[in-house]
Every structure is written in C-alpha cells, then in structure tokens.
Amino acid sequence: MKQSAKIGQETARLSLGVVIRISLVFIVLCGIVYPLACTGIAQVLFPGNANGxxxxxxxxxxxxxxxxxxxxxxxxxxxxxxxxxxxxxxxxxxxxxxxxxxxxxxxxxxxxxxxxxxxxxxxxxxxxxxxxxxxxxxxxxxxxxxxxxxxxxxxxxxxxxxxxxxxxxxxxxxxxxxxxxxxxxxxxxxxxxxxxxxxxxx
Structure with missing residues (x-):
C-alpha cells in the first residue's frame, strides 16, 4: 500500500510538472511570440492601418x-x-x-x-x-x-x-x-x- 501511495504521489508530481511546463510554453507562445509576430507583420504589410x-x-x-x-x-x-x-x-x-x-x-x-x-x-x-x-x-x-x-x-x-x-x-x-x-x-x-x-x- 505504501509503495502504491508513493507511486501515486510521484505520478501526480510529474503530471503537475508537465502541466506547468506546458502552461509556460503556451504563455510564451500566445502571450509574447504571437502578438509580436502579428504586430511585426502588420507593421510591414499595413503600417498605416497598424498605427491607427x-x-x-x-x-x-x-x-x-x-x-x-x-x-x-x-x-x-x-x-x-x-x-x-x-x-x-x-x-x-x-x-x-x-x-x-x-x-x-x-x-x-x-x-x-x-x-x-x-x-x-x-x-x-x-x-x-x-x-x-x-x-x-x-x-x-x-x-x-x-x-x-x-x-x-x-x-x-x-x-x-x-x-x-x-x-x-x-x-x-x-x-x-x-x-x-x-x-x-x-x-x-x-x-x-x-x-x-x-x-x-x-
């Protein structure tokens, strides 16, 4: 039973780590990379529109x-x-x-x-x-x-x-x-x- 509990805790710890890493990746991609890419493309292709x-x-x-x-x-x-x-x-x-x-x-x-x-x-x-x-x-x-x-x-x-x-x-x-x-x-x-x-x- 103790061994099973340890395995369960370790699995939960690993799962939480995976979730955190995936979340950080998506925060960087969706919150930083994507907006910067869209802004850069807009400034190149449609500078007048992009600037208001x-x-x-x-x-x-x-x-x-x-x-x-x-x-x-x-x-x-x-x-x-x-x-x-x-x-x-x-x-x-x-x-x-x-x-x-x-x-x-x-x-x-x-x-x-x-x-x-x-x-x-x-x-x-x-x-x-x-x-x-x-x-x-x-x-x-x-x-x-x-x-x-x-x-x-x-x-x-x-x-x-x-x-x-x-x-x-x-x-x-x-x-x-x-x-x-x-x-x-x-x-x-x-x-x-x-x-x-x-x-x-x-």
Missing amino acids: SLIENINGEVVGSELIGQKFTDPKYFHGRVSSIDYKAEASGSNNFAPSNPDMLKRTEESIEEWKKNNPDVPVSQLPIDLITNSGSGLDPHITPESAKVQVNRISKLTGLSADQLNKLIEANTDGRDLGLFGEPRVNVLKLNLALNGVLGK
Whole structure:
C-alpha cells in the first residue's frame, strides 16, 4: 500500500510538472511570440492601418484618425454626424434609444434647430437623416455625399469659394462602395475639411 501511495504521489508530481511546463510554453507562445509576430507583420504589410490610420495636415502634424470622427462647430467647415459620446474613442457606443424616447426626441429637435440656424437657405425637408442621427459607435467619421452637398451654400457664403469648387472637393473626397459592391458612397469629414483648408491656403 505504501509503495502504491508513493507511486501515486510521484505520478501526480510529474503530471503537475508537465502541466506547468506546458502552461509556460503556451504563455510564451500566445502571450509574447504571437502578438509580436502579428504586430511585426502588420507593421510591414499595413503600417498605416497598424498605427491607427492617422491623418496628417500639410505641415506633417497628426490631426486625427480616418477611423474616428471629430466635432466641427465652425460654420465655415463641413459638419459630421451627431455623437452622443462627443467622439471619445474610449467610450465607443451610443444610447440605444427608441425613436419615441423623450431624450432622443429632444436631441433630434435641438439638432434640427441648429441646422435651421446655420443653414437658413436649406429647408429641413432636404436635411439628410445622417446629419441628425448618431451612429452605432458614436465615432463614425463619414457622412453621405448628399450630407456634404447640402452644406455647400453655407460654406460658400462664409469662405468665398464657389459652389462648383466645393462640389468638386466633395467629389474628390468621396469613397465609393467597397470592391464596387459593399456599403454606400461616403465622405470622410476630416479629410474633406483638410482639403478645404488646402484650397483656402491654411
């Protein structure tokens, strides 16, 4: 019996040792080697994406990411979508309000009033829905080409640029459907405003 107990204890000790060694191997492989390999491959093949898809201005200064929207309040610039989290990337997400929710109705009405104040020449009936609605993440950097075009009159008056110049800027900064099939045409608001700055000499 004593001999059997000793054998059992030794077997258990050996099994524990094997488990610990295997665990350490997997910790090193999955926790260190694999992440470093993925990071290295990404940096070689997709450096821009791996570093956050950062956007620089004409002076080489990083002004944002093409993946995260920004809040533009100056009426001389194109405005993006509403963000209930003020475009804070660490707080990605939005309130899942129903259309009948009082807070949702209040925010929408405030957005419409703001639109009417800044764009008196464009009736609310022509206001694209994406300019007064929040995206699922609250971080969407894009608007539809139509949402950019309805802002042309305001920006033209404030900058002195012609509507034709501004429409050409919008067209040049419109991304088509992915692979020609998926998604919808879209305009990155930050890129469009940087292009506008370029025309204005800023």
